[in-house]
Amino acid sequence: MTVQDPVAGFAVAVVREDGRWRCSPLDRPVLTGVDATITALRGLRSPGACFGMCNVDDEFFVLVRPVPGGADLLLSDAAAALDYDIAADVLDLLRIEPPDEDDDEVWPEGNLAILEDLGLPEGELLVIIEEVDLYPDEQLEMIAQRCGFGDQLAGVLEKLDT
Template structure:
């Protein structure tokens, strides 16, 4: 389990030398399709939060989610929250040098391209032992992604491991802890 800060370069040309030379792009048959769940951007400006829905492609195409978050161009915090198929969640946060990422269940990469893309960009490989994949879900990525917003890495790690909670409930708890629970609930209900 990693807790360090992860940066993913903004452009494909920045990948050369430090990252794989391919960009994360959804296959043609995936584009336009969607999964159950939701993709929301939480934006903090001038001390106030607002939440907006991202396009459904964000649930199947990590590149689309990152691009859409970057397009929001806020002077404050911007956090992407993806509830993918009610199976796991992904947190994304644009940074000046790339994007910080966290997936609540690394083993979801076996079944979901967006989770596989997160692990690919983090340069994390699943264990080869299939028994390890049958264990409880484990998060990967930057567990301190929301520490400056009121959710320390240790608490996010515990929350991600709450197997009795669905991802939407986990994301609602994140919203409560960071101060955008009402705005998140409103955006999800729209």
């Protein structure tokens, strides 16, 4: 993909170690490509659960969870691949063709069970994604609440807003 201008939004690393959640902001350049997000998350070297939550330009979100040999990925709106490199990267890694230009339907691509072991079954995650009246940050906050790290995420987002 091509180098693009900085993208609005936020990226947060979420780590669970010794039964405790910790959230920390990731540098904004990770919003331009999924490889940068994976590299940043692998750099945390956490023995516990570790994943990233990216709100890209208040248009869609990406969940990235490094696993041996790659990463589990979830893109909340496949049509975003038409306009955003990070979304196109996700579809490319998933080996899924981007949608047609005139397709205006919202649908996710990737592993809907990405957070199932952390308390969020794929059916519930799909319900959150299909709530099209919510902005991506609101959807991510719902995911965080459901998994049990809502307060930690809120604290990071509050600091990012100041």
